[in-house]
Amino acid sequence: MSKYQAHKIFIIGGTGAQGIPIIQELVKDEKYTVRVMTRDTESRRAKDLAALPGVELFKGSFANEIDLTNGFEGCDGAYINIDGFNCGEKAEIFWGIRAYEIALAAGVKFYVWGNLDYTLKKANWDPKFRCGHYDGKGRVGEWVLQHATPQMGVAAFTTGPYIDMILAPLTLMTPKIVNGVVTWSVPLGLGEVAHVALSDCGIYARWLFDNPDRANGLDLEVAISHMSYEEIATAFTNVTGKPAQYIDVPLSKYFENFRGLDTIGTVLKMPNMSIWAKLRFGLQFSTQSPASYNTDPTDPSVMTFERNFTGFWNIWRESQGNKGVITRNYELLDEIHPNRIKSVEEWFRKEQEKGDLWERVNNMVPVLKWSEDGASGVLKLALGTSVLPESKHLLFHGPAVAKVWGELTSHITRSRLSGVDNDSSVGKGGICGSASATEERTLSTKSEAESNAGEVDAPRTTNNAAPAKPALKPNRHAHTSLIHEVFEVTKQTHGLSKA
Ligand SMILES: NC(=O)c1ccc[n+]([C@@H]2O[C@H](COP(=O)([O-])OP(=O)(O)OC[C@H]3O[C@@H](n4cnc5c(N)ncnc54)[C@H](OP(=O)(O)O)[C@@H]3O)[C@@H](O)[C@H]2O)c1
Numbered sequence: 224m225s226k227y228q229a230h231k232i233f234i235i236g237g238t239g240a241q242g243i244p245i246i247q248e249l250v251k252d253e254k255y256t257v258r259v260m261t262r263d264t265e266s267r268r269a270k271d272l273a274a275l276p277g278v279e280l281f282k283g284s285f286a287n288e289i290d291l292t293n294g295f296e297g298c299d300g301a302y303i304n305i306d307g308f309n310c311g312e313k314a315e316i317f318w319g320i321r322a323y324e325i326a327l328a329a330g331v332k333f334y335v336w337g338n339l340d341y342t343l344k345k346a347n348w349d350p351k352f353r354c355g356h357y358d359g360k361g362r363v364g365e366w367v368l369q370h371a372t373p374q375m376g377v378a379a380f381t382t383g384p385y386i387d388m389i390l391a392p393l394t395l396m397t398p399k400i401v402n403g404v405v406t407w408s409v410p411l412g413l414g415e416v417a418h419v420a421l422s423d424c425g426i427y428a429r430w431l432f433d434n435p436d437r438a439n440g441l442d443l444e445v446a447i448s449h450m451s452y453e454e455i456a457t458a459f460t461n462v463t464g465k466p467a468q469y470i471d472v473p474l475s476k477y478f479e480n481f482r483g484l485d486t487i488g489t490v491l492k493m494p495n496m497s498i499w500a501k502l503r504f505g506l507q508f509s510t511q512s513p514a515s516y517n518t519d520p521t522d523p524s525v526m527t528f529e530r531n532f533t534g535f536w537n538i539w540r541e542s543q544g545n546k547g548v549i550t551r552n553y554e555l556l557d558e559i560h561p562n563r564i565k566s567v568e569e570w571f572r573k574e575q576e577k578g579d580l581w582e583r584v585n586n587m588v589p590v591l592k593w594s595e596d597g598a599s600g601v602l603k604l605a606l607g608t609s610v611l612p613e614s615k616h617l618l619f620h621g622p623a624v625a626k627v628w629g630e631l632t633s634h635i636t637r638s639r640l641s642g643v644d645n646d647s648s649v650g651k652g653g654i655c656g657s658a659s660a661t662e663e664r665t666l667s668t669k670s671e672a673e674s675n676a677g678e679v680d681a682p683r684t685t686n687n688a689a690p691a692k693p694a695l696k697p698n699r700h701a702h703t704s705l706i707h708e709v710f711e712v713t714k715q716t717h718g719l720s721k722a
Contacts, residue, residue, distance in 0.1 A: 232258070234259045238268040264282050300432060312524070339381060352541075407467075412540045420570055447565060474533055
């Protein structure tokens with residue numbers, strides 16, 4: 224047996240669109256068990272996964288060293304898909320690298336990094352192709368492969384836009400029905416997208432863990448094929464008999480389509496999103512806000528939704544016929560997965576077997592978890608003294624709201640630093656289900672305050688040696704006066720006066 228053969232795999236992103244088919248494939252027989260990190264063990268997707276044999280849930284966040292350390296403990300494999308649409312490009316690079324280092328320390332034998340193409344490099348550094356959620360992953364992908372060590376095998380698994388998103392709401396390629404014609408209006412020109420079938424991701428990921436000696440050092444770049452949107456529309460009609468079309472729209476017009484009432488209308492129909500999430504999501508969406516929902520819009524490194532996805536579409540506008548910015552080795556994919564889906568028409572046919580596609584396009588359900596949740600998830604889990612969630616929901620906040628939020632959280636942090644000590648009984652990563660109990664740990668007052676200040680988590684003690692400090696309660700008086708302060712900031716920002 225290979226020295227890199229894993230049996231118990233720690234998974235980040237397991238409840239997501241990509242993670243679910245991978246877990247299903249890994250646990251379909253008894254060869255592997257998995258531990259799935261999630262911020263919410265009670266979510267529908269988490270519960271569905273926990274019902275599968277060999278799956279245990281682990282409550283925690285990838286943006287926390289203790290959670291990462293406890294998550295890897297006792298596992299000898301890892302599948303790590305850090306959600307860049309949550310934390311943003313900069314934090315993804317940090318946590319991507321830290322996750323790898325922590326896995327090495329934990330004795331993991333085989334590590335798979337959920338990757339995307341490092342497109343800026345592939346496009347010879349032309350800023351036209353700058354796309355943060357690709358470059359963030361791609362940089363880490365290169366870094367992990369360059370930092371291979373004899374004790375841990377490592378592979379990158381490079382995917383791309385899920386084909387499943389062409390029939391789902393709130394994606395970049397959600398179709399509309401215009402006068403009875405299924406219509407994809409995207410700024411693709413004559414370009415082609417190397418879409419990926421989620422159902423095949425499971426098979427590829429399983430192959431990596433099943434063949435660790437061959438997979439070690441490999442960047443497995445997958446796709447169905449390079450496909451134009453003409454081809455997608457024609458294939459839809461061939462399979463369903465219903466009319467479909469592709470309309471090439473200029474980038475400016477494309478982004479306008481995200482601004483109107485359409486987004487609100489779509490959001491209101493979302494089946495699993497709370498009313499509060501619907502309102503926030505629908506009303507606050509802005510193409511000028513960060514492309515990632517828990518990043519600071521005043522951070523100059525953060526790309527707006529519009530800039531990020533302008534780069535995204537430029538990448539695909541200039542990829543055609545398996546030439547250009549993004550290419551794939553389809554012969555290798557045929558060898559690894561001979562029954563892989565090889566065309567969009569084949570994908571439509573397989574999906575049609577699961578349920579009527581015309582019905583599906585008229586009643587689309589989310590594929591991505593963040594869109595199902597209305598981008599309401601946090602980056603780090605709340606600690607004991609939190610009075611407000613950390614800086615979340617910023618994807619859909621305009622700069623003014625973000626400014627108010629920044630004032631709010633820094634005020635709370637200041638008031639905490641002046642009068643709060645630790646109550647660290649909650650907010651710990653923990654395993655649910657069949658796993659052994661997570662080690663008790665105590666957070667030092669300093670690291671908690673740092674954490675609440677929105678900085679990167681400092682390493683925390685994993686023993687019970689809590690520093691002896693007087694236990695104080697949050698300064699509630701300060702929070703009451705905060706309301707006035709927020710009003711003042713809002714007033715200044717919007718020129719409002721009291722009615
Ligand atoms: N959309 C695409 O076509 C596509 C294609 C390839 C790669 N990607 C990349 O894949 C990543 C997103 O994964 P996805 O496509 O599966 O999206 P998704 O369906 O929205 O899933 C997001 C996943 O990330 C987890 N997550 C988010 N924040 C977390 C945190 N702080 N700690 C731990 N887990 C956290 C979520 O878990 P819980 O909610 O349960 O905590 C969920 O499992 C992004 O980086 C994106 O760039 C996307």
